[in-house]
Amino acid sequence: MNRHLISAADLSRDDALRVLDTADELARISDRPIKKLPTLRGRTVVNLFFEDSTRTRISFEAAAKRLSADVINFSAKGSSVAKGESLKDTALTLEAMGADAVVIRHNASGAPHRLAEWVRGSVINAGDGAHEHPTQALLDAFTIRRRFGRSSDGQGPGGQAGRGGTLDGLRVTIVGDILHSRVARSNVILLHTLGAEVLLVAPPTLLPVAVDTWPCSIDYDLDAALPKSDVVMMLRIQLERMNAAFFPSVREYSRRYGLDCARMAQLPERAIVMHPGPMNRGVEIAAGVADSPRSTVVEQVANGVSVRMAVLYLLLGGAEGDQ
């Protein structure tokens, strides 16, 4: 594995499977009464959040604490960042404090790349602008693997872990604002790496130019895509996109690209519905879909902790005893 996790493209197929297998093992520990492991005792993980994202931050915080790491939360609000301190000075401050890993969320694409030039610790991208969000893709892949019965059956970290399966042949449809979505970018890369067939469905205004060069296919018609989807991933739509003429109205968007109960009925029997959250119920996803047995929304949150534990464990050398 690389020292950093900045893009899903940093992960080879073997790397990705290793993260997922490790997450499987760590998830089993999370089912025990005492959830904490001593693995990262004495290591410091900094959560550096320049954007509000309570759910991602607490997921990383829970992951680090279950591995016994010391966690420092550094949020742009109420810190020197709000007073105009540069990213570089913030990085040098964290470096002086001896951060072993920095988890960064930033509204500028590429901020984690810059940070990695200024700190010695591992940099984990927790979402940068419209670029990537690799741990979200990992937790999505993990969730898909579990739902389709392809997970590993190993005994524990460092032990003779069983090898879980790939996503070969699974058809994953990602629906919504691809243009501005870091979740979509990381998922296209990672799901392709793991062997899934990815289809993007969106109004043409919300697809990047040259999206035809991505390792996936494209459709504008959600109804045509659903019957051939094993997984449907609905992306959150930012309501203010309407004002920039990306679509005419929220109602029209919802009619053409929202997943309601009637559309869900077009899915194959075993298909699942995913959403990275937070959801706009009644816009991209109907309440009846979000709360249906097909929906994995709550599992995704739980799986996020296991996957982030695995990432911290592998990047911070918790697996040094492994071959």
Next chain:
Amino acid sequence: MSANGGGAWLIRGARPLGGEPADIGVRDGLVAGVGPGAAAEAGPGAQVLDAAGLIALPGLVDLHTHLREPGREDAETVETGTMAAALGGFTAVHAMANTEPVADTAGVVEQIWRLGRQAGHCDVLPVGAVTSGLAGQQLAELGAMADSAARVRIFSDDGRCVSDAVLMRRALEYVKAFDGVIAQHAQEPRLTEGAQMNEGEMSGRLGLTGWPAVAEEAVIARDCLLAAHVGSALHLCHVSTAGSVEIIRWAKSKGWRVTAEVTPHHLLLTDDLVASYDPVYKVNPPLRTAADVAALRGALADGTIDCVATDHAPHPLEYKETEWAAAAFGMTGLETALRAVHEAMVETGLLDWAGVADRMSARPAAIGRLSGHGQPLAPGSAASLTLYDPGPREAVDPASHASRSRNTPFAGRVLPGRVVATFLRGRPTVLDGKLA
């Protein structure tokens, strides 16, 4: 000593425009003789410069330089910017108007012109703003700037596009009275709101807001039509796309008075460099694709694009040591321009050295209405010339640059050649690669 203070020089064995070796005699600020009679014309007291193997070019002329003074002397001053120019082989630079205060009055352009005269490293020709404060609302006093001591002939809101069609039309018309030219920074503002890099495969992958080629091409097409309609001279700054080349080629085929420039970085660099997210590659217009680079090279070779201009845009370190979106647009270029053109155009066989002299000296001088620059290396011409050694290949070291800023995209990259000497009207400004 001559009236120009440079004395007499005998430049031995240089290759004028890359041709056969010939001596060049310099006296009283003029080229006194070229070839066998040069020594006699220079006179017995002439200082001798051994220039064997060096290519002699007329002094380079830059139509597009940001000297940052007044206002941002932390990035560059007229003194340091013209030092960089001389070291790059330039004998004249046009200083863009987006200073603080803006060069939109006779007073400011005369101040910049005087600072250039005092520095003495090369001639400084101020560019006047088209609109007051670059605000795009009303015309600046173009006539006052034209009539000032600075004799402004090029007017530009560079950094901003004169996007209002009526204002652009009036500006084009108005400057006809004093043989002026409007230099347009072609960028449709609505199509480029928040734009960070070329819109294409890379912007989609990197999640950076795209700057589409059409935002440049649409304005160029409109302005060519406007220039034709009112019979005025239009110059197009830093052309960056293959589509722009096609439109300019068409406009020229109609006989319209349209000229264009391309930067060295757009001739050599592509948008895949942005994958590092290092803002040293952030520039406006943005780095484009390999297909655009090929079209720009072809257009410079066939004359569709008239000249090379640096768009030298110095910025202090803290403007680039940031995340991409927060960084300033711009690259330095004066000290690497000739070497970059050598690699992009000469080593590829697209231009010979006579062609380089045309595109970097004669044509820009003609567009800027400069009488004392861009002249042939012949007796009677102003002795403003550059001696260039095409042999060395060395990595670009920003720390060695005279510019006050270090934001060169070529840092660490090996480029061919070395500027050995620059003469301004018979007086050396650079000797042995150092300021004289």
